[in-house]
Every structure is written in C-alpha cells, then in structure tokens.
Amino acid sequence: MGIDPVVSARSENPDPRIVAASESSIAQAAELLAQGKLVAIPTETVYGLAANAWDADAVRKIFQAKNRPATNPLIVHVASVERLADAIASPVDPSIAEQMSVVAGFWPGPLTVVCARGPNIPDIVTAGRSTVAVRIPSHPVVRALLSKCPFPVAAPSANPSNYVSATTARHVADGFRPGADGGASVELILDGGPCQFGVESTIISARAKGPVLLRPGGITAEELRRKFAAIGCSLSIGSDDKEEKSAKLAPGMMKLHYSPNTRLVLLHQAHDCPAGMRVGRIAFRAIDDRQASMYATVAVLSETGDLREVAQHLFSALRRFDGLSLDEIHCDVCEPTGLGAAIMDRLTRAASTS
Ligand code: AMP
Numbered sequence: 001m002g003i004d005p006v007v008s009a010r011s012e013n014p015d016p017r018i019v020a021a022s023e024s025s026i027a028q029a030a031e032l033l034a035q036g037k038l039v040a041i042p043t044e045t046v047y048g049l050a051a052n053a054w055d056a057d058a059v060r061k062i063f064q065a066k067n068r069p070a071t072n073p074l075i076v077h078v079a080s081v082e083r084l085a086d087a088i089a090s091p092v093d094p095s096i097a098e099q100m101s102v103v104a105g106f107w108p109g110p111l112t113v114v115c116a117r118g119p120n121i122p123d124i125v126t127a128g129r130s131t132v133a134v135r136i137p138s139h140p141v142v143r144a145l146l147s148k149c150p151f152p153v154a155a156p157s158a159n160p161s162n163y164v165s166a167t168t169a170r171h172v173a174d175g176f177r178p179g180a181d182g183g184a185s186v187e188l189i190l191d192g193g194p195c196q197f198g199v200e201s202t203i204i205s206a207r208a209k210g211p212v213l214l215r216p217g218g219i220t221a222e223e224l225r226r227k228f229a230a231i232g233c234s235l236s237i238g239s240d241d242k243e244e245k246s247a248k249l250a251p252g253m254m255k256l257h258y259s260p261n262t263r264l265v266l267l268h269q270a271h272d273c274p275a276g277m278r279v280g281r282i283a284f285r286a287i288d289d290r291q292a293s294m295y296a297t298v299a300v301l302s303e304t305g306d307l308r309e310v311a312q313h314l315f316s317a318l319r320r321f322d323g324l325s326l327d328e329i330h331c332d333v334c335e336p337t338g339l340g341a342a343i344m345d346r347l348t349r350a351a352s353t354s
C-alpha cells in the first residue's frame with residue numbers, strides 16, 4: 001500500500017478538538033451535550049455527530065454543520081433497553097413487542113429499529129415522522145457517554161452530507177474545519193480509535209405486518225432472518241410504506257450518497273488500468289505485482305478477502321485516495337450477500353453519478 005502524504009502531513013498538525021477518550025473527556029463530552037453543543041463520538045459502525053435528542057436547537061446544529069436536508073431523519077442512541085422509553089412509545093401491538101425483543105438480542109450493536117416515536121422527541125429529529133429510528137450502540141466510549149447523559153443522543157454519521165462517512169477522529173476533523181461553514185460548531189471530537197465495523201448500522205422497521213429491512217449494514221439480513229423466523233416472522237426487504245418511502249427519498253437512502261469527489265469505477269469484470277491515467281486501486285484481497293504495478297497506488301483492504309476487514313477499511317481507503325488527486329479510483333466488488341450486501345450498497349451509491 002502506498003504511503004499517504006496527505007495523512008502524514010496532517011498528523012503533524014493535530015486538531016485541538018480531537019481528544020483521546022478517557023473518563024474525563026467523556027465527562028466533558030456529556031457536559032457539552034447537556035449545554036446543547038455538538039460532540040463527535042466513536043461508535044462501532046462509523047463516527048457520529050451527536051446532540052441531545054430532546055433539544056431541538058441542539059439538533060438543528062447537526063443539520064447546519066452537516067448541511068443535511070431537514071427531510072433526512074436522524075438515528076437516536078440510548079444506553080440500554082431500560083432507556084428506550086426516552087425515545088420510543090411503548091409498543092401497543094403484540095407482534096411489534098415481539099419483534100423488539102428480537103432486536104434487543106442484537107443490542108448493544110449495529111442494528112437500528114424504526115418504531116413509534118416517543119412524546120419527548122422533537123419533530124426535527126424525525127423530520128416530522130410519527131416514527132423514530134433508535135439503537136443501542138456497543139462501542140465502550142459511546143456506552144460510557146450515554147450512561148452519563150440523562151437524555152437520548154441523536155447522532156447521524158459525522159461527515160458533511162453526501163460525503164464518505166468518517167471512521168476515524170481525523171476524518172471527522174477533516175470534514176468540519178474550524179472557521180469553515182458549520183465546522184466551528186463541532187466542539188469536541190472524542191477519539192476512540194478506528195471503527196470496528198466501518199459501515200453504518202443495519203436499519204429495520206418494526207411493523208405490525210412484520211419487520212422490513214430498510215438499509216443493509218453491520219448485522220446481516222441472513223442473521224436477522226434466522227432470529228425473526230424463530231418467532232414466526234419473515235423479514236421483508238425494502239418498504240412499501242408511504243412514510244418510509246419518503247424517508248427513502250431522503251439522502252441517506254438515495255442513490256447518490258457516500259461519494260468521493262474522484263470518479264469511482266466498480267470492477268465488475270477483470271480490468272486493466274487504462275494507460276496514461278493515474279488510478280488508485282482498491283483491492284478486496286492481495287493482487288499480484290503485475291496488476292499492482294499498473295496503478296498509481298493500491299490499497300489492499302484484506303489480504304485474504306475477509307469482508308469484515310474490507311468493510312472496516314473501505315471508507316478510509318476512499319477518503320485517502322480522494323486526497324491524492326487521482327484521475328479515477330477503481331474498486332473491487334463482491335457478492336451482495338452477508339456483509340457484502342452493505343459493502344455493495346455503499347459502493348453502488350458512491351459510484352453513482354445520478
Ligand atoms: P445516518 O444517521 O446518516 O446513517 O442516517 C440515518 C438514516 O436512517 C436516514 O437517512 C434515514 O434513511 C433512516 N431513518 C431515520 N429515521 C427514520 C424513520 N423514522 N423512518 C425511516 N427511516 C429512518
């Protein structure tokens with residue numbers, strides 16, 4: 001893998017907002033959130049840009065900083081199943097209550113569920129919907145933070161809208177520069193190291209008719225299907241619900257999303273690098289020297305093609321290559337099953353030009 005001059009130059013200039021996660025910095029982050037300020041937080045999926053979910057003014061700052069359309073609802077994070085009532089209405093329908101117990105089996109972890117919204121969640125969080133997306137994350141730093149907050153925390157991915165999600169504290173700082181529009185409002189970036197999953201959470205909707213997969217992510221459709229089958233529920237893919245369809249029209253579910261500025265080409269077939277072009281190659285497994293020598297730079301995401309490693313390193317490689325003034329980025333593809341579904345979902349959006 002080529003050495004990245006952009007990253008090495010930047011690391012000589014540390015951003016004072018990046019603070020290693022510790023008991024005292026986590027306490028400081030909780031205090032800032034209580035004051036209605038924005039804090040970037042590590043989670044097991046990607047970094048989040050957090051605000052007190054009960055405070056509409058604080059949540060408005062998230063939309064401003066990210067330049068996120070007000071129609072794109074946020075995910076709310078809570079510390080435990082006992083704290084779910086801070087965000088959601090208790091399920092009236094017995095089937096939804098059963099589905100919630102299956103979901104709870106995946107928590108803490110990268111699974112988000114859309115269900116009836118609780119009375120204290122302001123409109124801005126859900127873009128006016130009667131439902132709210134909620135999850136209990138597993139990263140120890142965000143868990144410690146949530147347990148110190150007497151409110152739930154709204155946190156979308158900590159990247160400017162439509163850019164690649166952040167999987168390190170440095171990525172967050174790069175996206176929200178002090179003095180730039182919106183950037184000044186990010187008060188503190190808690191550094192909890194690189195994210196373990198590297199892709200956003202799986203989103204399902206709990207509905208009386210049965211659960212629906214809205215977005216593939218760190219928890220696979222196959223795992224969910226198995227657990228739901230045990231309670232006699234079948235998991236549908238995609239939604240025919242009017243409200244959720246309109247959430248699909250929100251940028252988080254739109255085709256053009258997660259895009260680097262450099263043109264991204266997906267290698268659905270074996271492909272030689274075009275002559276005379278500076279191309280960066282993202283490989284899912286080791287490639288031979290002849291192949292590697294054709295590219296300006298190569299990132300091997302996993303020596304063995306392990307999709308967990310591919311997901312973990314994908315956004316970092318896209319960001320790194322985007323800083324190298326390449327003509328194009330060429331990236332491997334995989335079967336869209338298991339974790340491959342989330343990887344291909346993000347890559348297809350990143351490569352989309354419409
Ligand atoms: P992000 O936090 O950036 O990963 O985006 C969260 C995504 O969750 C949004 O783009 C929506 O598509 C989805 N979402 C959040 N709330 C709802 C909801 N109430 N109904 C349906 N989808 C939702």
Ligand code: MG
Pocket residue numbers: 156157165252
């Ligand atoms: Mg996002």
